[in-house]
Amino acid sequence: MSVYSEKVMDHFRNPRNVGEIENPDGVGKAGNPVCGDIMELYIKVEDEKIVDAKFKTFGCGAAIATSSMVTEMVKGKTIEEALKITNKAVAEALDGLPPIKMHCSVLAEEALKSAIEDYYKKKEEVK
Amino acid sequence: MKYIYMDHAATTPTNPDVLKAMLPFFSEKYGNPSSLYSIGQESRTVIEEARGKVAKFIGAKHDEIVFTSGGTESNNFALMGVAWANQKKGNHIVTSSIEHHAIINPCKFLEKRGFKVTYLPVDKYGIVDPDDVKKAITDKTILISIMHANNEIGTIEPIAEIGKVAREKEIIFHTDAVQTVGHIPVNVDELNVDLLSLSAHKFYGPKGAGALYIRKGTKIVPYLYGGDQEKRRRASTENVPGIVGLGKAIELAMQDMEEECKRLASLRNMLIEKILSEVDEVILNGHPTQRLPNNANFSFKYIEGESLILSLDMEGIACSTGSACTSSSLEPSHVLRAIGLPHEIAHGSLRFTLGRSNNEEQIDYVVEKLKKIVNKFRSMSPLYEKK
Numbered sequence: 001m002s003v004y005s006e007k008v009m010d011h012f013r014n015p016r017n018v019g020e021i022e023n024p025d026g027v028g029k030a031g032n033p034v035c036g037d038i039m040e041l042y043i044k045v046e047d048e049k050i051v052d053a054k055f056k057t058f059g060c061g062a063a064i065a066t067s068s069m070v071t072e073m074v075k076g077k078t079i080e081e082a083l084k085i086t087n088k089a090v091a092e093a094l095d096g097l098p099p100i101k102m103h104c105s106v107l108a109e110e111a112l113k114s115a116i117e118d119y120y121k122k123k124e125e126v127k
Numbered sequence: 128m129k130y131i132y133m134d135h136a137a138t139t140p141t142n143p144d145v146l147k148a149m150l151p152f153f154s155e156k157y158g159n160p161s162s163l164y165s166i167g168q169e170s171r172t173v174i175e176e177a178r179g180k181v182a183k184f185i186g187a188k189h190d191e192i193v194f195t196s197g198g199t200e201s202n203n204f205a206l207m208g209v210a211w212a213n214q215k216k217g218n219h220i221v222t223s224s225i226e227h228h229a230i231i232n233p234c235k236f237l238e239k240r241g242f243k244v245t246y247l248p249v250d251k252y253g254i255v256d257p258d259d260v261k262k263a264i265t266d267k268t269i270l271i272s273i274m275h276a277n278n279e280i281g282t283i284e285p286i287a288e289i290g291k292v293a294r295e296k297e298i299i300f301h302t303d304a305v306q307t308v309g310h311i312p313v314n315v316d317e318l319n320v321d322l323l324s325l326s327a328h329k330f331y332g333p334k335g336a337g338a339l340y341i342r343k344g345t346k347i348v349p350y351l352y353g354g355d356q357e358k359r360r361r362a363s364t365e366n367v368p369g370i371v372g373l374g375k376a377i378e379l380a381m382q383d384m385e386e387e388c389k390r391l392a393s394l395r396n397m398l399i400e401k402i403l404s405e406v407d408e409v410i411l412n413g414h415p416t417q418r419l420p421n422n423a424n425f426s427f428k429y430i431e432g433e434s435l436i437l438s439l440d441m442e443g444i445a446c447s448t449g450s451a452c453t454s455s456s457l458e459p460s461h462v463l464r465a466i467g468l469p470h471e472i473a474h475g476s477l478r479f480t481l482g483r484s485n486n487e488e489q490i491d492y493v494v495e496k497l498k499k500i501v502n503k504f505r506s507m508s509p510l511y512e513k514k
């Protein structure tokens with residue numbers, strides 16, 4: 001018996017897209033003020049589309065699973081679509097999280113938003 | 128898959144002989160010890176036998192043992208009982224900052240009811256300084272409560288010395304000995320304690336059974352009111368099977384305590400040596416030598432404890448952590464914070480508490496698996512390479 005859904009455990013056991021991207025188009029960082037965990041998200045963007053995403057996370061099972069899931073979800077999405085991804089959507093894609101672990105999914109949403117912001121900033125600089 | 132249980136400070140399996148001793152008292156020997164007919168009196172007899180065994184283990188007199196529902200009740204009984212009984216004398220309690228929640232939370236409750244509580248700091252090993260106790264005492268102090276050994280980091284406190292201070296100042300002294308009774312020698316006279324809490328399920332007895340030692344002459348009122356059980360010190364029909372189990376468990380513990388203590392200490396040393404030498408960036412929490420024979424508590428830097436627990440569980444290994452992520456308050460363990468660990472290092476803590484089922488082969492297995500798991504999470508950690 002686990003406190004987590006099977007999907008969470010699957011992503012925890014075999015997290016997808018772990019690591020960093022060389023010369024990323026955007027890097028996002030988020031820290032969880034509640035428990036002190038940290039996530040980094042790297043994205044590669046081509047023609048306003050996220051073609052690759054990778055992460056590094058220091059956190060609990062739920063934090064790792066939501067990190068893994070969010071990288072899966074953003075791949076292939078346009079920046080605009082990616083911005084619409086909420087922490088709830090990530091949690092739902094994992095068949096839910098225990099109520100006390102919902103705050104962990106915020107980490108994923110915030111890291112994503114921050115990565116996209118960074119992407120915009122970099123784009124500005126290039127111009 | 129084989130299952131390796133290394134969380135004996137949380138609870139232990141009930142010994143089959145203990146269970147066997149308990150079983151008749153659920154079914155055929157169900158009499159109420161307060162009843163005068165023979166099956167009632169038979170229950171009375173076995174309760175008194177158990178009381179004798181508990182008293183013997185801790186060097187107390189027969190009448191000084193009151194059976195309770197376990198460690199939590201014993202601790203609440205000690206704190207509330209002394210607080211309410213001595214209100215006229217004073218309203219100050221001295222305790223430590225690394226006590227179990229079953230001490231800290233009743234203290235917080237008492238604070239709301241007009242009592243003042245001093246939570247003494249500890250050193251980096253988790254040791255309470257008897258001098259600090261002395262300095263904390265005021266003319267309003269009515270109770271000192273310091274645990275015998277800490278449940279998380281295993282540090283054994285200088286109870287005898289603190290007891291001496293309490294004696295000099297004539298203040299009632301309680302110790303929460305839930306982690307030590309049944310494992311290492313405990314003697315209420317040597318420790319200079321007036322009250323002592325113990326719990327059966329920590330030493331292969333059943334859950335829901337414990338006791339509070341109350342030195343003769345200690346000013347305390349009951350915590351539970353009702354019938355005349357336990358010489359009016361604790362109402363409620365006695366938990367006969369539980370008490371029988373407690374008695375049997377303590378009897379069995381006494382039989383081979385010395386050897387088992389040595390065996391566990393050498394297994395624990397093996398675990399500590401292996402982990403400290405084979406994994407880098409790991410800290411041993413608690414005192415290097417003045418600690419429970421079965422306790423090893425580490426912090427693995429750059430990793431979060433819940434991830435470790437989940438991964439070890441998948442390999443059939445059970446242990447525990449003080450990480451914020453596993454507590455309902457999302458705060459890291461107050462004990463790890465009190466010994467000065469920063470938040471993120473408290474995060475990566477792992478506690479192994481060994482017991483009868485563990486052996487050398489299991490230690491090897493655990494270390495081997497742990498190394499892989501630690502590497503995996505470090506490679507995923509944004510903190511690791513940035514060191």
Ligand code: FES
Pocket residue numbers: 032035036037059060061062063101103104451452453
């Ligand atoms: S990230 Fe800490 S509880 Fe989930």
